[in-house]
Amino acid sequence: MIVPIKLNNTHNIEYNITIDALPTLHFDTRVVVVTNPTVSELHLETLLSKIEANHLHIVTVPDGEEYKTLQTVESILNQCFTYKLDRKSLLIAFGGGVIGDMTGFTASLYQRGIDFVQIPTTLLSQVDASVGGKTGVNNSYGKNLIGAFYQPKAVYIDPSFLQTLPPREFAAGVAEVVKMAVMFDKDFFNYLQDADLTKSESIKEMIRKSVELKAWVVNQDEKEAGIRAVLNYGHTFGHVVENETNYTTYLHGEAVAIGIVMANALAVELGMLSQAEAEQIKILLEKSSLPTQYHIKNVDDFYNHFFLDKKSAQGKITFILPQGIGGNKIISNIEESTIKKVLHTFGEQVCT
Numbered sequence: 553m554i555v556p557i558k559l560n561n562t563h564n565i566e567y568n569i570t571i572d573a574l575p576t577l578h579f580d581t582r583v584v585v586v587t588n589p590t591v592s593e594l595h596l597e598t599l600l601s602k603i604e605a606n607h608l609h610i611v612t613v614p615d616g617e618e619y620k621t622l623q624t625v626e627s628i629l630n631q632c633f634t635y636k637l638d639r640k641s642l643l644i645a646f647g648g649g650v651i652g653d654m655t656g657f658t659a660s661l662y663q664r665g666i667d668f669v670q671i672p673t674t675l676l677s678q679v680d681a682s683v684g685g686k687t688g689v690n691n692s693y694g695k696n697l698i699g700a701f702y703q704p705k706a707v708y709i710d711p712s713f714l715q716t717l718p719p720r721e722f723a724a725g726v727a728e729v730v731k732m733a734v735m736f737d738k739d740f741f742n743y744l745q746d747a748d749l750t751k752s753e754s755i756k757e758m759i760r761k762s763v764e765l766k767a768w769v770v771n772q773d774e775k776e777a778g779i780r781a782v783l784n785y786g787h788t789f790g791h792v793v794e795n796e797t798n799y800t801t802y803l804h805g806e807a808v809a810i811g812i813v814m815a816n817a818l819a820v821e822l823g824m825l826s827q828a829e830a831e832q833i834k835i836l837l838e839k840s841s842l843p844t845q846y847h848i849k850n851v852d853d854f855y856n857h858f859f860l861d862k863k864s865a866q867g868k869i870t871f872i873l874p875q876g877i878g879g880n881k882i883i884s885n886i887e888e889s890t891i892k893k894v895l896h897t898f899g900e901q902v903c904t
């Protein structure tokens with residue numbers, strides 16, 4: 553099945569996201585596949601059996617978010633020069649979101665921009681990171697602060713790569729799926745409640761619907777001037793959780809699951825979500841073994857962390873909250889006392 557991306561608002565960019573067994577791909581150019589040792593060991597042979605190109609090279613970078621840096625991008629660029637890529641050459645990102653973000657960014661830089669193709673191999677990258685053209689790296693000031701909006705020429709999502717994914721990584725991707733369902737689509741939420749995500753047909757359906765939703769959002773708002781910000785549901789709280797735990801305790805998707813529960817508590821407090829709906833969402837997250845509990849040690853510290861987030865512009869914290877299941881609202885004028893009251897329910901009790 554094919555989900556089209558059509559960015560006609562900003563520029564006439566159109567390409568397809570194919571969700572199916574990876575087809576044989578022919579390229580009449582030089583091609584560099586960027587991957588890491590984990591993915592290479594498990595799946596490179598399969599990939600190479602599907603690619604035909606004039607010259608094919610493999611660039612392997614170390615595995616891990618800590619290597620999502622300008623330094624790694626420079627090393628990929630250097631290898632592209634060694635392999636004499638020209639402006640018609642192509643990069644293929646073969647791995648999770650880290651590889652996808654870095655390869656896309658490298659493609660945007662090499663000789664002012666060459667084509668790239670995404671072949672995502674984690675659930676998170678299949679449903680989220682490979683869709684929408686955000687590329688980039690981290691630096692000492694924070695995550696994803698250096699980068700470009702740079703769209704791929706095509707995305708090929710083959711769910712069979714997920715068979716080797718560790719269960720925790722799979723669940724982390726489900727958190728982003730739940731995020732999209734709660735924000736935009738009650739029917740999809742109901743589907744997920746009943747779905748058996750050990751079955752390949754259910755996984756494929758989940759990916760299809762998620763990609764459709766993300767594509768629908770990106771087609772309206774590529775550069776996050778409006779509705780794309782809704783995809784940050786669960787992230788305002790989740791980023792603080794990640795930060796407080798030094799990015800070591802939780803995978804990103806796990807922190808997002810906790811963040812979703814916290815955002816829901818705020819939505820319940822504001823009368824936007826019923827307690828029963830908040831409970832339904834929590835149960836759905838727990839069905840995928842995602843964490844939904846977090847103990848806030850110091851509410852003031854937690855609150856102050858919001859202002860370190862790049863999205864808390866001009867001292868205002870923007871919250872993306874559910875308006876019932878399937879609806880959403882962007883709010884930035886919530887009283888500090890209301891936010892802190894909700895934070896207190898996750899730990900430190902209010903002194904009276």
Ligand SMILES: NC(=O)c1ccc[n+]([C@@H]2O[C@H](COP(=O)([O-])OP(=O)(O)OC[C@H]3O[C@@H](n4cnc5c(N)ncnc54)[C@H](O)[C@@H]3O)[C@@H](O)[C@H]2O)c1
Pocket residue numbers: 588590591594615616617620647648649650651653673674675676677680681682683684685686687695696713714715716717718721724804
């Ligand atoms: N560009 C975007 O819009 C966007 C959106 C969301 C997240 N991201 C970025 O994506 C990154 C997270 O992506 P991720 O969760 O895919 O992490 P990741 O790329 O680090 O992959 C997670 C782990 O799974 C391994 N792996 C990949 N495919 C595998 C497979 N098929 N079998 C077994 N192991 C496999 C990887 O080597 C890695 O160790 C973050 O850097 C985040 O900032 C970007």
Ligand SMILES: [Zn+2]
Pocket residue numbers: 728787804808
């Ligand atoms: Zn996320």
